[in-house]
Amino acid sequence: MKKILFIIGSLRKASFNREVSELVKNMLKGKAEVTELDYSSVPLINQDIEYPAPQAVAEMRRVVADADGVWIFSPEYNYSYPGHVKNIIDWLSRPVDPACRTAPTVLAGKKFTITGAGGKGATAACRKQLTTLLTALKADVMVEGQTGIALNLEAWTEGRMILTETQKSQLAQQAGRFLNYMEA
Numbered sequence: 001m002k003k004i005l006f007i008i009g010s011l012r013k014a015s016f017n018r019e020v021s022e023l024v025k026n027m028l029k030g031k032a033e034v035t036e037l038d039y040s041s042v043p044l045i046n047q048d049i050e051y052p053a054p055q056a057v058a059e060m061r062r063v064v065a066d067a068d069g070v071w072i073f074s075p076e077y078n079y080s081y082p083g084h085v086k087n088i089i090d091w092l093s094r095p096v097d098p099a100c101r102t103a104p105t106v107l108a109g110k111k112f113t114i115t116g117a118g119g120k121g122a123t124a125a126c127r128k129q130l131t132t133l134l135t136a137l138k139a140d141v142m143v144e145g146q147t148g149i150a151l152n153l154e155a156w157t158e159g160r161m162i163l164t165e166t167q168k169s170q171l172a173q174q175a176g177r178f179l180n181y182m183e184a
């Protein structure tokens with residue numbers, strides 16, 4: 001079975017993006033092995049502490065390297081991705097060995113797919129910028145079939161997310177497409 005690493009781009013306990021990821025995890029049951037990246041101990045990027053890599057960073061690189069694919073579920077913050085998502089990517093974008101700056105990073109060639117739940121724009125700006133960033137860092141982003149979710153009114157007023165059948169079906173299609181993408 002393919003290994004998929006989930007990155008949840010929200011730190012909020014009641015995150016809707018996390019809720020979406022849980023639904024997708026169920027959809028992938030028996031089809032892929034899903035784990036979630038714990039980045040709670042990853043420090044803010046700082047070149048003073050870059051080498052040797054902090055233990056949490058080394059561990060994060062290990063789990064990313066070990067995954068066949070990475071699925072990011074992210075909210076949109078001010079028409080972009082949250083700063084903590086950028087922090088993860090900044091760490092992953094750096095050479096593992098400072099003496100060998102041309103060696104591929106753990107992002108190079110790694111398959112990615114992106115989903116986002118947010119406001120009326122359905123996280124389109126966030127997903128577009130994330131795609132551009134990851135592609136520039138030589139990751140292999142599945143551009144087609146991303147799912148953007150414009151949250152229902154009750155999500156904002158009562159904290160209750162209700163996905164439509166169309167949104168659920170888009171997520172299932174994205175899962176199927178990503179399983180195929182990882183085979184290529």
Ligand SMILES: Cc1cc2nc3c(=O)[nH]c(=O)nc-3n(C[C@H](O)[C@H](O)[C@H](O)COP(=O)(O)O)c2cc1C
Pocket residue numbers: 010011012014015016017018074075076077078079080117118119120121122123
């Ligand atoms: C700093 C900040 C900026 C935000 N900017 C946007 C935005 O540009 N577009 C959008 O759709 N939602 C925006 N939101 C709202 C979040 O998308 C919304 O709260 C969403 O539920 C957060 O995802 P989560 O439930 O997974 O934490 C913003 C929220 C914060 C905290």
